Amino acid sequence: MGDEPTLAGQPRQGVRADAQRSIDALLTAAAEVFAEDGVDAPVRQITAKAGVGAGTLYRHFPQRSDLIAAVFRHEVDACAAAAPTLAARYDPLEALTRWLQRFAGFIATKRGLSAALHSGDTTYDSLPGYFQQHFEPALSALLDSAAKAGAIRSDADPWDLLRAIGNLAVPAADDDSGHTQRMIALLVDGLRFGAGA
């Protein structure tokens, strides 16, 4: 019951101060390393930067995906939380588009994340579920609003879209940041196309 490695990233009661210090150091280090070299970066690079032993990492994050999930938690939360905010400020279609761009921005900074998700490596098995769980509701609400407003078709599958953008947003060698944005716009146009039908 008190054993939820997935939650290692969150301050909890009952976690010793020294442990929490290690966890924080690891999360900070991992965030930097992931940003620098992608999520496949060697474990040692992270532990070295965090100033902890390898065993400490494995204690708190038995699976690599646990670390990834923990590192991204804040960003995931922030991204998902942006959905209602945007919905309140903009009209449904605009809110949808902006959030998809926001989501793409999240993905774009995660080098190797998409590859990991599709690697078939069982180490990352829990990751799709994690993202699905956090992002799908957010997008689902936006799609519903836009559909109700008659702006887009009503049969759009949120998970389909998340997967698509998750793949589209992987950064290319040439940093053509406009590419992803254009493609998202195109997908949204596709959704609009069916609206009047």
Added chain:
Amino acid sequence: MGDEPTLAGQPRQGVRADAQRSIDALLTAAAEVFAEDGVDAPVRQITAKAGVGAGTLYRHFPQRSDLIAAVFRHEVDACAAAAPTLAARYDPLEALTRWLQRFAGFIATKRGLSAALHSGDTTYDSLPGYFQQHFEPALSALLDSAAKAGAIRSDADPWDLLRAIGNLAVPAADDDSGHTQRMIALLVDGLRFGAGA
């Protein structure tokens, strides 16, 4: 000088018979291995299947991307060649859609190819150019026809679309083969949406 490894896959004058035999064996073996284990498969697996030494592979294909390009040459040609065929048989929009699906089918069978393209590994640097060079003209013609026919907007960038579908078509763990098709349809709808504008 006069040494163009990128062309190793093509029979050329001046290539000794035994060298050509090695090249053929390597291409055949690599094709099988790529199909089985993806383009990241260990080099040894390929040389073993080809019955040649590792040095022979590196002589003819100094870069891994050279081998990949050579192996896929035929399929790339066939895929590109399908464009005019489809254009002749179907109306512009239908032809476009069908070819994009065809292209997605090509990508989908290349395990690890998309990841390699976006790995940042300089070993694969020449690959995007290779694909661009072969596929872009094919798609460009289809887009032009459809645009001229008023079926889609006229400002679609072929390379944008190729990149997008190249990313979308990576096979997921759950073999949701419909996902890619739905996304392509959505993208095409997006192109149609702007047509009247």
Added chain:
Amino acid sequence: MGDEPTLAGQPRQGVRADAQRSIDALLTAAAEVFAEDGVDAPVRQITAKAGVGAGTLYRHFPQRSDLIAAVFRHEVDACAAAAPTLAARYDPLEALTRWLQRFAGFIATKRGLSAALHSGDTTYDSLPGYFQQHFEPALSALLDSAAKAGAIRSDADPWDLLRAIGNLAVPAADDDSGHTQRMIALLVDGLRFGAGA
């Protein structure tokens, strides 16, 4: 200094109740783990099963051999105690044979014990002495009786025999349970052979 870890297994005056509880939990857990995975099983496995911290184990059993000795104490006592019982019930030769088989049975269930005894690892240094101290008198008495009865030679060294059977009884990959028994019978025959001389 009043601190005799070797005796940790025995209830003593002056041991705090909570300490005794930890010791008992450790002994119970270790017994199960040893039976399951041998005496080389990871320490964590034992502490986890016992529900105590690693430090607690090291406090009471600074050496791994201390734990082993304590865990086996009851079985060692029982095995040693079987000697007089068998001596009372059977004729000297029969009693000797039966006890050696009994002893072999004890060894056979201790996966990794023999290896540990011969590993050269100083961690196990105290173990031979422990076993010698407990088993040698038992066997010695049986040998003396049999020798006095003229059934076996009189110069048999008990510790020699204990060591021999300790080694013979290590379980092999193929569970040839008869092997040890046959070899013990052969050794006893060897003792008998010299009897008439």
Added chain:
Amino acid sequence: MGDEPTLAGQPRQGVRADAQRSIDALLTAAAEVFAEDGVDAPVRQITAKAGVGAGTLYRHFPQRSDLIAAVFRHEVDACAAAAPTLAARYDPLEALTRWLQRFAGFIATKRGLSAALHSGDTTYDSLPGYFQQHFEPALSALLDSAAKAGAIRSDADPWDLLRAIGNLAVPAADDDSGHTQRMIALLVDGLRFGAGA
């Protein structure tokens, strides 16, 4: 056909000079390391002493047991070959006893070998068969001769004896070299005991 790693220790035609040099260096180094630290010694210790890379070892001896077998080949051969020599020089019983002592001497110098044989580790799976194949015929002949001469019982199982002595001869912390000899003598006496029956 040309792929028999088990035979890597033997000079063969078709083995390149450099490869043979590596193999020799590895065998020499491994022999020393095994003698010093037992057969469980770290791989790196061997490669370092041999002055070759780790990969070279794995190329020639994919399994640890392959290396052990190769290292011991000469000694195994020599030990097995001693059987007919002893049989020619001594009477059957004496020859048997002397050969068993010889065999025990072989085992005694192999620290960790017995443990490896009984470890259950699949890495060593091929070892028992290797030893059985080489030693059993040698012992079998000696047993037959002695049995025919009426010196020992005729139902002795050679593999049983080999296993027994293989276990008995493992060196203890205290180097009681006499122990093994005494136990072998006792086993032989056991064989003699049943002879008249």
Added chain:
DNA sequence: AATGAATGAGTGTTCATTCAT
């Protein structure tokens, strides 16, 4: 031109032991 032996850095992971809490 071809071979394939050699390299050796690099990786994930384990685990006995210590010591701050």
Added chain:
DNA sequence: AATGAATGAACACTCATTCAT
């Protein structure tokens, strides 16, 4: 007295690439 977090050396093994043969 008890905890369990932290350590970090140690290990087997892989594989792209080079280069002697």
